[in-house]
Amino acid sequence: MNDDVRKYIYGTVVVFLVGLLAWVTVVYVSSCGVTLVCKQGALPVERTPIPTLFPAALPASDSDERTGNEACRVAATDLVAAWVAANSPETEAFEVVDANGVNCEATFADVALLFNEPNIWASGAAACSSCHVADVAASPAQLDMTSYAGVMAGSRRADAESKGTDILGGGSWEKSLLFEFLATSKANVAGHTSAVSPAAYIFAGKPVPESTPTP
Numbered sequence: 177m178n179d180d181v182r183k184y185i186y187g188t189v190v191v192f193l194v195g196l197l198a199w200v201t202v203v204y205v206s207s208c209g210v211t212l213v214c215k216q217g218a219l220p221v222e223r224t225p226i227p228t229l230f231p232a233a234l235p236a237s238d239s240d241e242r243t244g245n246e247a248c249r250v251a252a253t254d255l256v257a258a259w260v261a262a263n264s265p266e267t268e269a270f271e272v273v274d275a276n277g278v279n280c281e282a283t284f285a286d287v288a289l290l291f292n293e294p295n296i297w298a299s300g301a302a303a304c305s306s307c308h309v310a311d312v313a314a315s316p317a318q319l320d321m322t323s324y325a326g327v328m329a330g331s332r333r334a335d336a337e338s339k340g341t342d343i344l345g346g347g348s349w350e351k352s353l354l355f356e357f358l359a360t361s362k363a364n365v366a367g368h369t370s371a372v373s374p375a376a377y378i379f380a381g382k383p384v385p386e387s388t389p390t391p
């Protein structure tokens with residue numbers, strides 16, 4: 177081999193290597209810029225912000241079922257009856273089965289509404305407490321239906337301090353004066369004819385959590 181051929185071969189190799197280096201440089205700089213810390217090649221860490229895979233165990237839709245926020249539809253007399261049967265608690269919740277057979281939980285606040293709001297027992301009906309006012313001397317049958325204490329103190333009271341006739345039948349609803357006047361709509365008393373309709377329904381209380389079916 178003579179020198180010319182050798183030079184020729186070396187020259188080709190050098191040109192090839194320089195060309196290769198230049199090509200790599202061009203590729204590197206065009207994608208990374210003039211820097212030694214090229215991060216472009218790394219996998220992007222941030223994934224798409226909207227997850228495309230949802231966990232399979234989503235909570236079941238309860239659109240058709242009762243939720244805890246929904247009130248129970250209860251016959252007004254059933255609500256009072258359940259309260260009396262539970263020994264007429266002032267603050268504790270008591271259970272009542274609503275018109276759809278759901279076990280519900282209510283408190284005296286729900287019962288008090290029945291005594292203190294008009295149009296509950298019948299449309300156009302005056303509130304019980306609008307006649308049976310707190311002032312026993314002025315109230316018909318000396319019965320104060322404006323408060324828990326008043327209802328508990330009963331009717332035919334001599335004065336504000338004394339107790340009268342128990343209108344709750346000692347806890348047995350069907351024997352109570354309240355039952356007589358509410359459920360059997362004793363009509364021979366002025367004001368009661370239009371005041372009471374045994375078929376009145378109200379929304380009161382909440383379903384008892386355990387009674388709702390779990391999927």
Ligand code: HEC
Nearest residue numbers: 302303304307316317331332343353354357365366367371
């Ligand atoms: C328009 C006025 C009026 C309204 C409204 C009214 N009452 Fe009366 N209530 C009376 C009168 C009058 C009597 C009989 C008083 C008498 O006999 O001396 C009476 C008697 C009663 C008695 C009998 C007490 C006893 O010892 O004999 C009960 C119980 C009673 N009412 C409950 C209610 C309830 C519950 C409501 C609401 C659903 C109500 N009342 C609404 C006027 C009213």
